Amino acid sequence: MRKNFGAQSDIYPMPVFIVAAYDENGRANCMNAAWGGIYESNQLMVCLSHSHKTTKNIKHSKAFTVSIADAKHVVEADYVGVVSGNNEPDKIAKAGLTTSKAEFVNAPIINEFPMAIECNLLKFNEDGICIGEIVNISADESVLGDDGLVDPCKLDAITFDPVHNAYLRLGEKVGNAFSDGKKLK
């Protein structure tokens, strides 16, 4: 038997994106966003309401980064979701976070988060959704595996559980994509 829950914006998994951009004075700000994902090849979408300081900053600077929030920084990730940069201009410092300019776009990298996607603003589309062109992904060497690639176990990314307002970490591998299904062919 299935139970109906009506119209909800609930999926699993939902990301915990930390979206960061510079304002017109070069001051970094960031926010927590769960509505987004890959839009198409090398493009990322994030739904940002107009009122956010970060939205205004992206419209000005035409660039942003998306850091992947990790379990080690769950408090910091949540803080930048509950406090607005419109009211707290020192939000990043108050969170205990530091930034560096991204290597490929005019946006801040938050040093403490181990993986970041660097985007140039492609547009706010017909529905007002922010679409970024991914120009680089960088990751701290501490989260790389022996193969030199991001190791999800070391990254320890978190996800947002919209039903219980909880953060969950990613767990262990349970299968191989483009492979396991061939057993049924």
Next chain:
Amino acid sequence: MRKNFGAQSDIYPMPVFIVAAYDENGRANCMNAAWGGIYESNQLMVCLSHSHKTTKNIKHSKAFTVSIADAKHVVEADYVGVVSGNNEPDKIAKAGLTTSKAEFVNAPIINEFPMAIECNLLKFNEDGICIGEIVNISADESVLGDDGLVDPCKLDAITFDPVHNAYLRLGEKVGNAFSDGKKLK
């Protein structure tokens, strides 16, 4: 030190959506899609190339469901990603899956996946991205907790690791959203 990986469509987490729709004869088909997420309130986006049978079916039927793939059905989930409904009309049966008509939209529910989002097609937007209006979410009682809501541990949703083409399950809770961050205020 950070390592640069260039322009990649890699984020964590990435969903494993099983997108299902009826063709013009009422035959169900489905596919595996990782590019998508919540678009805005009660709207879901999924990037589907034109060539997919499911894309054609959605354009015809104006509705689709998105099932959340779970660890118990990782082989089936992968199978519907490696085989095309253009070549295998009995894809769902070959996967060992069964369907029922969704209660609220003209699209199939795949009975074996424990949670599904029922969508009416809102549009293919200016970039050809499929946008659905979520009209209902249903979940099997076997994945509900004592509070009557979806329990992520019981759901055991999987995510796609784009770096290693692996499926990972969601892990344990590591924090409370809209709460833990208040410690820093």
